[in-house]
Amino acid sequence: MFSSFINLIDRLGGGIAGVLNLIGGLALVALIPSFAWLVFGRYVLNETPTWVEQISLILIVLITFPVAAAGMRDNSHLSVSFFRDALPPKIAAIVAAISYAAMAWFGYWMLMGGMDLVAFNWAKKMPIIHISDGWRSVPMAVCGAGIAFFSVLHILKIITRWKTISNARFYHDDLLNKDVE
Amino acid sequence: KEWRGWNIHPPEYPVSTGMEEFAKIINEKSGGELEAKVYHGGVLGDQPDAIQQVRLGGLDWAVFNLGPLGEVAPEANVVSLPFIFKNVDAMHKVMDGPAGQQIADGLIKAGLQPLGWYDSGARSFYNTKHPINTPADLKGLKFRVMSNDLYVQMVAALGGNATPMAYGEVYQSLKTGVIDGAENNYPSYDSSGHFEAAKYYSVTQHLILPECLCINKALYDSLSDDEKKIVHEAADASVEVQRAAWAARAEKSKEKVIAAGIEVNEIADKQAFQDAMQPVYDNFLKSNPDLADLVKAIQDAQK
Amino acid sequence: MGMTILLGVFAIGILIGMPVAIALGIAALGAFFFEGLPTLIAFQRIGSGISAFSLLAIPFFIFAGELMLHGGIASRLVQFATALVGSRRGGLGIVNVFSSMLFGGISGSAVADTSALGSILIPVMKKEGYRADYAVNVTVTSSIAGIMIPPSHNMILYAVAAGGGISISKLFMAGVVPGIIMCLLLGLATWLVAIKHGYPAEPFPGWRVVWQTAVRAIPGFFTAVIIVGGVLSGVFTVTESGAIGVAYALIITGLVYRELSWAGFVAAVKQSAKTTALVMLLVGCASAYGYMLAFYQVPDALADAITGITDNPIMVLLLINVMLLIAGMIMDMAALILICTPIFLPLAVQFGMDPIQFGMVLMMNLGLGLCTPPVGSCLFVGCAIGGVKIEKAVQSIWPFYLAILSALLLTTYIPAISMTLPNLVFGAN
Ligand code: NA
Ligand code: NA
Numbered sequence: 001m002f003s004s005f006i007n008l009i010d011r012l013g014g015g016i017a018g019v020l021n022l023i024g025g026l027a028l029v030a031l032i033p034s035f036a037w038l039v040f041g042r043y044v045l046n047e048t049p050t051w052v053e054q055i056s057l058i059l060i061v062l063i064t065f066p067v068a069a070a071g072m073r074d075n076s077h078l079s080v081s082f083f084r085d086a087l088p089p090k091i092a093a094i095v096a097a098i099s100y101a102a103m104a105w106f107g108y109w110m111l112m113g114g115m116d117l118v119a120f121n122w123a124k125k126m127p128i129i130h131i132s133d134g135w136r137s138v139p140m141a142v143c144g145a146g147i148a149f150f151s152v153l154h155i156l157k158i159i160t161r162w163k164t165i166s167n168a169r170f171y172h173d174d175l176l177n178k179d180v181e
Numbered sequence: 182k183e184w185r186g187w188n189i190h191p192p193e194y195p196v197s198t199g200m201e202e203f204a205k206i207i208n209e210k211s212g213g214e215l216e217a218k219v220y221h222g223g224v225l226g227d228q229p230d231a232i233q234q235v236r237l238g239g240l241d242w243a244v245f246n247l248g249p250l251g252e253v254a255p256e257a258n259v260v261s262l263p264f265i266f267k268n269v270d271a272m273h274k275v276m277d278g279p280a281g282q283q284i285a286d287g288l289i290k291a292g293l294q295p296l297g298w299y300d301s302g303a304r305s306f307y308n309t310k311h312p313i314n315t316p317a318d319l320k321g322l323k324f325r326v327m328s329n330d331l332y333v334q335m336v337a338a339l340g341g342n343a344t345p346m347a348y349g350e351v352y353q354s355l356k357t358g359v360i361d362g363a364e365n366n367y368p369s370y371d372s373s374g375h376f377e378a379a380k381y382y383s384v385t386q387h388l389i390l391p392e393c394l395c396i397n398k399a400l401y402d403s404l405s406d407d408e409k410k411i412v413h414e415a416a417d418a419s420v421e422v423q424r425a426a427w428a429a430r431a432e433k434s435k436e437k438v439i440a441a442g443i444e445v446n447e448i449a450d451k452q453a454f455q456d457a458m459q460p461v462y463d464n465f466l467k468s469n470p471d472l473a474d475l476v477k478a479i480q481d482a483q484k
Numbered sequence: 485m486g487m488t489i490l491l492g493v494f495a496i497g498i499l500i501g502m503p504v505a506i507a508l509g510i511a512a513l514g515a516f517f518f519e520g521l522p523t524l525i526a527f528q529r530i531g532s533g534i535s536a537f538s539l540l541a542i543p544f545f546i547f548a549g550e551l552m553l554h555g556g557i558a559s560r561l562v563q564f565a566t567a568l569v570g571s572r573r574g575g576l577g578i579v580n581v582f583s584s585m586l587f588g589g590i591s592g593s594a595v596a597d598t599s600a601l602g603s604i605l606i607p608v609m610k611k612e613g614y615r616a617d618y619a620v621n622v623t624v625t626s627s628i629a630g631i632m633i634p635p636s637h638n639m640i641l642y643a644v645a646a647g648g649g650i651s652i653s654k655l656f657m658a659g660v661v662p663g664i665i666m667c668l669l670l671g672l673a674t675w676l677v678a679i680k681h682g683y684p685a686e687p688f689p690g691w692r693v694v695w696q697t698a699v700r701a702i703p704g705f706f707t708a709v710i711i712v713g714g715v716l717s718g719v720f721t722v723t724e725s726g727a728i729g730v731a732y733a734l735i736i737t738g739l740v741y742r743e744l745s746w747a748g749f750v751a752a753v754k755q756s757a758k759t760t761a762l763v764m765l766l767v768g769c770a771s772a773y774g775y776m777l778a779f780y781q782v783p784d785a786l787a788d789a790i791t792g793i794t795d796n797p798i799m800v801l802l803l804i805n806v807m808l809l810i811a812g813m814i815m816d817m818a819a820l821i822l823i824c825t826p827i828f829l830p831l832a833v834q835f836g837m838d839p840i841q842f843g844m845v846l847m848m849n850l851g852l853g854l855c856t857p858p859v860g861s862c863l864f865v866g867c868a869i870g871g872v873k874i875e876k877a878v879q880s881i882w883p884f885y886l887a888i889l890s891a892l893l894l895t896t897y898i899p900a901i902s903m904t905l906p907n908l909v910f911g912a913n
Contacts (some may be wrong), residue, residue, distance in 0.1 A: 024757040025750075028543055030733075035544075035727030039720060042359075046321060048344040050333050055537040060764065063543060064534050067761030070506075077503030077762055078816045084501040099500045104511045113527030122523065124252050127328045128345070133252075139798075142532055144416070147506070222647070224778035230525075230532050239525040347537040349643075350721050354654050356910075359717015 003160040006153075011152055017070035020146065024067035025061045032069025034059070054129045058136060065139035068148025073153075080134070093165045096160050103152035117141075183216045187231040188194035189223040195368075195430050196392065197221055199423025202483045206415035215408060217242065223225065234399050242396040244299055247284075248329065250393060256287030257277045257393075259475050261337040261464060264455045266389040269303060271483045276391050280478045289395065294401040295418035297394045300427040302456035303386035307370060309355060312446040315382035316340060325351050325363040334461045335387065339454070346375075348390070348400050353377050364388075371434035382438065385454060395417065418473025431468055486692035487780045490515040494773070503820045505765040508833055511774040519779070524891045527771045533771025534764050537723065538644055538652065542637040543760040544726025545558045549593055550752035553600040557704030561586045562604050564701040571688035574678020577618065578623055578671055581626040585667045586705065586837035588630020592802045593637065593759075594817070594854050598862045599628035602869045617880050624877075625884040626670050628851035630728035630843070631817075632663030635711050640722070641767070642843045645774075650839050652722045653715050657906040658840045662848065669887035677883055703740055708735045709873055741809020762836075763818050770822035777826060782801050787831045795907055797835040797896070801896055805823065805849060812853020816861055820850050839900070844902040848892045 034070075038052040071077050085094050117137035124133040185203065190196045195459065203382040225231060225240060228249050236253065239357065251258030259265065275281060276298045285295040306313055308322055319341035323355035326332040328345045344360050354360045355378035362379055364387070370376050384396035394416055430476040440446060448454070467471050493514045516526045534842035552558050565582040572578050574877025580601065588597040602623040609619040630637050643650045707729050712726035737744035744752075749771065777783065790803060808828070811820055822848065832842040855863040857874055867874050895901050 021754065021757065023677045024761060025753045026755055028547065028757045031540070031543065032727055032730055035724055036731055039724050039728065040893055042323065045702065046232065046342050048323065050343060050345050053345045053347075053537060056540055057537065060540055060543070060760075061531070061756055062762045064764035064768070067757050068765040071758060071761060072503075073343065076758060077505060078766070078819065079501050080498050080815060081501040083499050090225055094501050099502045100495070101499070102510055103502060103506050106513065108514060110527060113523055114531075116524045117527055117531065120304075123241060124325070127330055128254075128518075129211075130869060133865055136533055136535065137527075140527060170726075220778065225775060226525075226529060227532065230528055233528060234525050237522045237524060239522045239766055346679060346721070349538060349649070349651075353651060353910075354718065357716075359718050475760075 006156050006160050008155070009153060013073055013150060016146070016149075020070040020142075024063045024070075025083060027062035029105075031056055031059050035070045050051040050128050054126055057163035061136060061139050065143035066146070069144050069150070070101030071141040072147050072150035090162075093158050093162070097155050100154045104148045104155075107144045107146070107151060112144070113142050114138070114141025114144050182342055183218055183398075185225070186217055186219040187223075187225050187235065187240045187243035188219050189231075190221065192221045195298055195423055195426035196301075198426045199394070199419045200244060202422045203415045203419035206413060206418055208253060210411045210415065211408065215411065218311045232293075235395065237464045238397050238399060239289050240397070241400055242394075244392050244394050245299060246295075246392050246441045247390050247463075248327065248388075250288065250453050253291040253330075254284070254287035255469055255472060256284045256475060258331070258465075258469070259472055259479065260390060261282070261329065261331050261388065262462060262476065263331065263387045263458050264451065265476070265479055266386075267451075267483050268386065269300070269389055272391060273298075273388045275479050275482050278482060279473060283478070288395065289398060291393040292398045293393070294398045295393050295395045296412065297420040299392040299394055299420060301390055302368065302427065302431050303364030303365050303384075303391060303393045304364050304388040304390070305383060305385045306362055306387070307375065307382040308377045309358070309379045310361055310381065312381045312444060313385065314446065314448065315453055318383075322361040324390070325354070325360050331461065331465065332388075334464065335458065337459050338461050351375065353463075359453075367431045367434040367438065371438050376438045376441060376443050381442055384445065385451075386448075387454065432463055486515050486776075487782065487892050489518050490773070490776050490780065490782075497588045498533060498815070501797075501823050503763070504815065507798065508773040508819070509769040510764070510825075512776050514778045515633075515779075526777070527614055529772040529775050530768035532767040532830075536644060536767075536880045538640060539764065540768065541635075541640050541723045541726040542763060543717060543756060544723070544866055545635055545637040546593065546596075546751065546759050547756040548593045548711070548726065549596045550756045551588070551639050551733040551737055551744065551749075552704060552707060553596065554752045555704075555733065555735070556741045557701075557707065557737060558583075558587050559599045559604055560697070560701040560704055561739075565693045565698040566686070567689050568595045570686035572675065573685045574614075574675055574681075574683040575686045576605065576614060576676055577622045577674040578685070580605050580609070580619075581629075581667055581671045581674055582625035584629045585633060585663070586619075586708075588627060588633055594627040594630050594851060595861050595865060597630040598865045599869070600700075601627070602749075602866050606866070606870045610870070612684065615681065615880075616870045617877045618677065618681070618683075620863075620866040620870040620872050621879045621881045621884050622670075622674050624855045624860075624862045625881070625888060626674075627862050628848070628882060629663050629667050629670075629856065631777075631847050631851045632659040632666060633721075634659055635708070635715075635726070636847075638765075638821060638850075639816060639843060639846060640847060641763070641821045642825060645770075645822050646827075646829055646839055646843075651910070652909055654906040655843055656712065656715065656841055658844055658852050658902040659847070660905055661889060661901050662844050665894060665901065666848070666891040669891050670884060673883040673887040675879075678715075699789070703798075704733075707736070716769065724734065753791045756787060766819050767822060770819065772851035773823070775828055778873050783830055785832065792833060798897070801832070801837065801845075805845065805892065805896060808846065808849040809852065812850045813856045813860070815853070817850045817854055820853070821846065824850075824909070838903060841895070841902045842907060845892065846898050848887050848888065848895060852888050852892065855881070855888075864880075866901070 034052050038049055041047055041049040084095050114137050118134040122132050124136035128135050200219045207215050207371040208218045219350055234242050241317045247257045247260050251261050288295050319339045323342040323344050324336050325346045326343050351363050486690055494507050494511035513526050516523050545555045565579045565702050569582055570580050606619045639655040641902050643652050710732050711725045711729040714720035715722050854860050867877050
C-alpha cells in the first residue's frame, strides 16, 4: 500500500524530471541561433544585437537550475561515494538517508532564497530587455523545490526498500535504477 | 561589531586609499568603539550584488559607482545621462549642492545612506581607427559599452554600433578587431592595457560618474549623534584624500599613455555631441517624467 | 568556529557521499547562519556565480564534443590516426594517445575523451591481443591531453575562478606545448611498455589510405580549427567561437557525414545540458563557498601556514603540487578548480609564478587526479568500458603516471614551457 503510493509519486517525479530536462535542452538549443544572430548582426548588418548578452545569461540559468534539479532524481551529480560504499549495506543506507535529509534542508532554503530574490528584485528591470530582474531567480526557486522533493523521495524509497537492502551490497545509484517493489 | 566594507578595486587604488582613510579615522576617533574594515578586490561579490548586500545589511559599507546604483534609485540614473556635466568641477559643484542631496535622498529610500561623493574621473571614447572630433566620426564604429540602456542609446544616437561586452573580453577584442573602440577614464584605459590596442583617445568626457561612499541605512540610524558626527568627519576627510589621490592617479596615467605614443585630442565643439543626445534625454524623461525637475536643476546649476 | 563549520561541514558532506555542489552550498549556508548574515546573499552568490558571460562558452564546448561523438567525427579521427601511426610497435596504443591529442583538443573534457575514444579503441585493442589493463591505462592517461590542448572548458573555469583577470585566449595558447610534451612522454611510455610485452604492430596500409582517412577526418577536425582559430584571429570572441563551432559541427555531422540522427542529436543535447548543469551548479555553489572563504580570509591563513614551513620557492611550489595531487585523488576536477584557485593562486603568484603558468600546473595536477583511485572519473569510465577492475588497472599504470608527473614537474619549474607561446602570440603583457 505504502510502496505503491511511493511508486506513484516516483512516476510523477519522473514526469517532472522529464519536463525540467526538456526546459534545459530547449534553452541550450536556443543559445546557438542567438549567438549566430549576434555574429551576423555585428559583421553583416554592422548593428550588434544588444539583447543577446542579457538573454543568454537567462538561458544559462534556465539550463542549469532545472536540469540540476532533475539530476537529483538519477543521482547524476558529482559525488564521492566510495566511503559510503565501504560501509555495511544498512549503515550505508542510513548514511545516505542522512545525506538526503541535509539536501532536502538545503533545497528548502534554496526555494525560500530563490523566492526572496524574486521578490527583492521584482521592481528592478534588466537592462536592454526590460523584463523584471526577479525572473532571473525563478529557476533557482524551482531548483530548490526540486532538490527538496527528490531528496525526500529518495528517503521514502530507502524506507520502502529497507528489507531488501541487506540482501545485496548497497549502492544508492542502484536503488534508483530499479523500481520500488 | 566590525563594519565590513566592500571595494571592487585593488588595495593601492585611489578609492581604496580613501576607504582606508575612512576606516582609520573611525577606528581612531571612536577609541575602538567603532571598527571598520575594507575587503578589497571585490572578493565579496561584484558590484550589483554588493549593492544588494549593503541594502540588506550583509555588508555594512562600500563605495559604489552611481551607474549601477541607478538600478535601485532612479534619481542616481540622472548622472548617467551622457554629457550632463560640463566637466569634473561642475560635477563637484552639483553633487555637493541641492541636486546631490536629492540623489542622496533617493539612495536613502533604497536603504543606503550616502556619506560623500568620490571621484571616478571622466569617461571618454578611444578607438583603433582615427581621432573623434565630431559625432560623424563615430559612424560605423563598433564601441563596447556597459549593459545600460543609456550608454547603448548614447552610442546609437552618435551613429556608432553599440556592442555590450564583458569587460574581460575587451582587450582581446580591440586587438583583433572584434570591436573598434570602447570608453573609459585615463586610469582604466591605462591599467586595462587597452591603450596598447586602441591608440586614439578623444576627450569627449561624455560621462562624469561620481562614486558614492555609503553605509547601510539601518546601521546609520542606530548610531548615536556623537558616532554620526565621527562618521561624517571621517567621510569628509576621506573624500578629500580620495579626490586628491584620484587627480594624481589620472594625471600619472595620462602621462604614461601619452609617453606610450597615444594620440589624445580635445573636443573643440562639445555642443554637437550634446545636441545629438536630445533623443536620449527625451526617451529618458518620457519613462521618468518625475525626474525632469532634477535634470533641469543639474543643468541650471552649471549655467 | 565559523571557519570550522565552513571546512568541516563540507568535509563531512563529501564523506557521506553528498553531491559536491550541494555539500559546498550546505557548508556555505551553515556559515551564513552562524555569522548571522542574510541567507539571501548565499543564494544571490549562487545565482550570479552562474550568470557570468564568460561561462557561456562552456555549454558550447561540451555540446560540440557531444556532437562529434554522436556524429562520427571522433571515429574518423581514430581511423586517420590508425592509418598514420598504427604501424609502430604497440601501434594501437600510440594511436590512442595521438587520437586523444586530436579529439581532446576539441571536446576539452577528459571524461568525454575517455568515453568517446575508449569505447572505440579499447575493444579493438583487446581484440588485437593487447592486455585490457594496458588498453585502459593508455586511454585514461592520454585523455588528460584534452584538458591541456585548446579549447578547454576547464581553463575557462579557471579564468573565472581566478577573478576574470586572465585572458582565456592566452590560457588556450599556454596549454599547447605542455599538452604536446605530455603526449610525447605518454607515447614514449606506451611504446616502451609495448616493447616489454611484445605487442604487435599493424601493417602499414600505405600512404593512399592515410590520405583517404585524412580527407574524411579533416571536415570534422575543422570544428577545432574554427573554435581556436576564431579566437586567435579575433573574428569571434571565445563564446561566439564556441557557438559557431557547434553550428559547424551540426552541419558537418548532419549534412556532410550524415551520421547524426535525430535520436543522436537529442542524446547530444540531453547529455550536454546535463553536464552543463552539473558544472554550473558547482560554479554557483563554489561562488557562495568562496564568499565565506574570503570572509574568513582562509587564503591568507593558508599562505601564512605554508610560508611558516618554508620560504624556498622550489619547496613551496612542490608543496602546492603535493596538496593539489592529494586533493585531485579524492575529488573531481571542476570542483577543485573552483575551490583551489582562490586559495593557491595568490600563493603561487607570491612565489613568482605567472597566473597562466599556475593554470597549467593546476590542470595537469587535477587531470592526473582524474586517473587515480579512489576518485577518478576517467579511470572509472575507462575501467567500465574495458571491463577491468580498478585495482587491476592501477597495478600496471605507473609508467603512465611517471610520464604525466615528469610533464608536470617540467611545467612547474620551467616557466618557458607554458609562457613562450602565449607571449609570442599576444605579447608579454
Ligand atoms: Na581541449
Ligand atoms: Na580524482
